Amino acid sequence: MLRLDHLTKSFGGLTAIDDVSVSFQPGEIVGLIGPNGAGKTTLFNLITGVLSPTKGRVFFGERDITGLRPHRVASLGIGRTFQQTRIFHDLKVVDNVVLARPEVNGGLTRALCTPPSVRRAWAEEATAHLAFLGLADRAQEYGGDLSYAEQKLVMFACLMASGATTLLLDEPTAGLDPTSHLGMIDTVTRLRRPGTTIVLIEHNLDIVRGCCDRVVFLAEGVVKAVGTTDEVERSPELRDLYFGTGGAK
Amino acid sequence: MTTYIVGVLVVVVIFGLLAVSLDLLIGYTGLFTIVHGALFGMGAYTSAILAKSLGFGFWGGSLAAMVAGGLISLLIAIPSLRVSGHYLVLASFGVQEVLHALYLNLDGITGGPAGMRGIPRPRLFGTEITSNTSYLMLYSVLSALVILFILVLVRSPFGLLLKAIREDELVPQALGKPVVALKIKAFMVSGAAAGFAGAMYAHYITFVSPETFDVHASILILSMVLIGGMGTLWGPFLGAVVLVVLPEALRFLPLDSATLGPLRQVVYGMVLMVFCFVRPRGLAGGRGGIE
Numbered sequence: 001m002l003r004l005d006h007l008t009k010s011f012g013g014l015t016a017i018d019d020v021s022v023s024f025q026p027g028e029i030v031g032l033i034g035p036n037g038a039g040k041t042t043l044f045n046l047i048t049g050v051l052s053p054t055k056g057r058v059f060f061g062e063r064d065i066t067g068l069r070p071h072r073v074a075s076l077g078i079g080r081t082f083q084q085t086r087i088f089h090d091l092k093v094v095d096n097v098v099l100a101r102p103e104v105n106g107g108l109t110r111a112l113c114t115p116p117s118v119r120r121a122w123a124e125e126a127t128a129h130l131a132f133l134g135l136a137d138r139a140q141e142y143g144g145d146l147s148y149a150e151q152k153l154v155m156f157a158c159l160m161a162s163g164a165t166t167l168l169l170d171e172p173t174a175g176l177d178p179t180s181h182l183g184m185i186d187t188v189t190r191l192r193r194p195g196t197t198i199v200l201i202e203h204n205l206d207i208v209r210g211c212c213d214r215v216v217f218l219a220e221g222v223v224k225a226v227g228t229t230d231e232v233e234r235s236p237e238l239r240d241l242y243f244g245t246g247g248a249k
Numbered sequence: 250m251t252t253y254i255v256g257v258l259v260v261v262v263i264f265g266l267l268a269v270s271l272d273l274l275i276g277y278t279g280l281f282t283i284v285h286g287a288l289f290g291m292g293a294y295t296s297a298i299l300a301k302s303l304g305f306g307f308w309g310g311s312l313a314a315m316v317a318g319g320l321i322s323l324l325i326a327i328p329s330l331r332v333s334g335h336y337l338v339l340a341s342f343g344v345q346e347v348l349h350a351l352y353l354n355l356d357g358i359t360g361g362p363a364g365m366r367g368i369p370r371p372r373l374f375g376t377e378i379t380s381n382t383s384y385l386m387l388y389s390v391l392s393a394l395v396i397l398f399i400l401v402l403v404r405s406p407f408g409l410l411l412k413a414i415r416e417d418e419l420v421p422q423a424l425g426k427p428v429v430a431l432k433i434k435a436f437m438v439s440g441a442a443a444g445f446a447g448a449m450y451a452h453y454i455t456f457v458s459p460e461t462f463d464v465h466a467s468i469l470i471l472s473m474v475l476i477g478g479m480g481t482l483w484g485p486f487l488g489a490v491v492l493v494v495l496p497e498a499l500r501f502l503p504l505d506s507a508t509l510g511p512l513r514q515v516v517y518g519m520v521l522m523v524f525c526f527v528r529p530r531g532l533a534g535g536r537g538g539i540e
Contacts, residue, residue, distance in 0.1 A: 074425030111407030
């Protein structure tokens with residue numbers, strides 16, 4: 001379980017995240033929605049240790065992970081994707097996925113003593129992850145030669161290989177054409193495992209409706225509503241922000 | 250004449266190792282530094298000093314030179330990896346200047362500007378290596394072993410991570426990789442190899458002096474990597490061949506030494522410029538390196 005406890009982040013005079021307390025349960029897919037500048041990505045950066053909170057704590061299970069360095073947080077099992085595709089263009093697609101494995105940890109002796117048979121097994125497993133996402137035939141190409149949408153899928157394959165149990169997906173549909181959106185719902189749903197938590201930043205409410213169990217609605221750094229997609233969609237503030245109809249005001 | 254050519258080849262082997270070790274940093278890890286000349290010197294002085302004061306031979310001295318090169322790299326890496334890009338270039342350049350100043354001014358230890366003479370030649374199975382041919386054979390084997398080690402390293406999962414860091418540091422971190430520790434390790438391996446090259450050099454020339462290890466040496470090694478092609482290993486070795494052999498070849502032109510000196514500089518500059526325009530990725534091409 002991932003739990004944020006009165007999390008606050010200020011940049012100078014600007015409070016980007018304001019006293020956010022929310023928790024994410026294993027097995028669920030939670031949509032994190034809100035307008036631009038609401039603090040969604042900042043929240044991910046606070047969880048993953050890229051930023052340190054001004055106040056409040058982050059708990060992963062029972063463990064307080066506030067202020068841990070990003071690679072420590074990731075090695076505990078919290079993986080993330082980025083809004084822009086960020087895969088390694090000069091590496092083969094299969095190597096992109098292999099290096100996400102926790103065994104590839106930069107230990108010199110370990111790296112030198114990994115027998116070829118083990119490395120082949122890693123590559124096969126990586127190819128299996130790619131096949132799962134429909135990229136089997138791209139495994140031997142260089143990352144940079146893939147289309148934008150394919151590169152996004154490679155990021156998912158990396159998450160699968162990393163063994164992360166909490167997946168933070170930052171706008172997986174950003175920059176994709178609308179026809180790919182349906183496919184993204186399918187992909188995210190297929191990443192669901194018992195015991196895996198998925199948090200999804202998304203603007204597109206159709207996608208949120210399509211795959212999320214719960215929605216956290218964030219605006220100006222404050223949690224405005226938490227609930228099922230229907231409940232949150234009925235919240236006057238969300239209607240006001242998304243449709244400008246001014247439900248309650 | 251043969252002795253002379255073989256002698257040039259010994260220098261090629263030493264600089265080839267230096268270029269390959271720098272390629273591990275620049276080409277594979279994307280850490281652009283200008284301090285390899287000083288690391289080379291650290292190895293040379295370490296083995297020279299140990300040989301002169303404690304009676305170390307080539308083998309013990311080489312081992313110590315590798316340790317010294319690795320440790321100095323660690324000392325450089327820890328503070329300088331807080332900065333990256335242009336700042337890392339400047340920070341490493343600063344270290345280059347400091348180390349060179351130490352070689353030049355610690356008269357009691359390094360012999361100051363006069364350098365150190367009479368460094369013993371290597372002994373193998375009780376026989377002293379004296380001829381250039383023996384040197385070439387011994388150094389080729391040793392150099393090849395270290396280069397092979399670096400080759401295995403860059404092809405291992407460790408090398409995969411280095412190439413990943415070269416492109417983007419944030420993603421490896423998000424995947425749980427200790428990026429700073431990886432960079433430090435790359436730095437240390439590179440420095441140890443440069444230190445070893447230094448020991449080979451000291452026990453071959455049997456004389457070390459500060460000007461061999463100044464910023465020009467760093468730039469020369471860097472040029473070998475750039476001309477050869479970053480991130481390929483064999484490219485930088487080829488770069489070393491070109492930049493060691495070319496100036497020697499100019500000797501045979503019917504020119505007096507007053508013309509030859511400047512001409513070398515001109516040719517050197519021309520070669521670099523031509524490569525920038527014609528083969529910006531170096532002789533070996535390759536996908537590696539930094540833009």
